[in-house]
Amino acid sequence: GQNIDQPTEMTATEGAIVQINCTYQTSGFNGLFWYQQHAGEAPTFLSYNVLDGLEEKGRFSSFLSRSKGYSYLLLKELQMKDSASYLCAGMDSNYQLIWGAGTKLIIKP
């Protein structure tokens, strides 16, 4: 079956770095998405990876290893506003998105 695994909750300190991991099992693979969702708000697109390696966008970076079925989202210089849920989604060979349950990130001062 198809599955996306990510931790349910993580806690980090303001100003620090946190890495949110995601492992995926999909029938075929057409890329991996990361979305951010603040409580009570819409999920917003953060990144898309289809090739191995690290892609950096300001304080946020996303990494993909296709051979390991693994991705991570790296958040640097954490700010209180980064407290949110982070959703990982893999795209299978039919271009269907398979979603994880999300990782709730709590930032403490």
Place this chain on the structure above:
Amino acid sequence: ETGVTQTPRHLVMGMTNKKSLKCEQHLGHNAMYWYKQSAKKPLELMFVYNFKEQTENNSVPSRFSPECPNSSHLFLHLHTLQPEDSALYLCASSQDEVGQRPTDTQYFGPGTRLTVL
């Protein structure tokens, strides 16, 4: 981002009521989606419309009935719902249906928080 709007934001209904959720996108996209989001569960894709035609129905119970009169509007008609249908219902849109352009990002609305009593 206010490209995708949803009304109402909150809805409480009894099991015998009939109500409708509305979604409108102002992005000129051709594909629209309904998702169900329950606490601590993955997003569940319910319906997909591409150029007003339904292209996906993920075994959703008939008590949920979608309608897409044009590329900018999407409705979800609800009737005789069950308490387990209480969830956040998210609408999303993309330029084309995800699949024709693999990097096509979906843009989400803020959702309707539905409570069925």
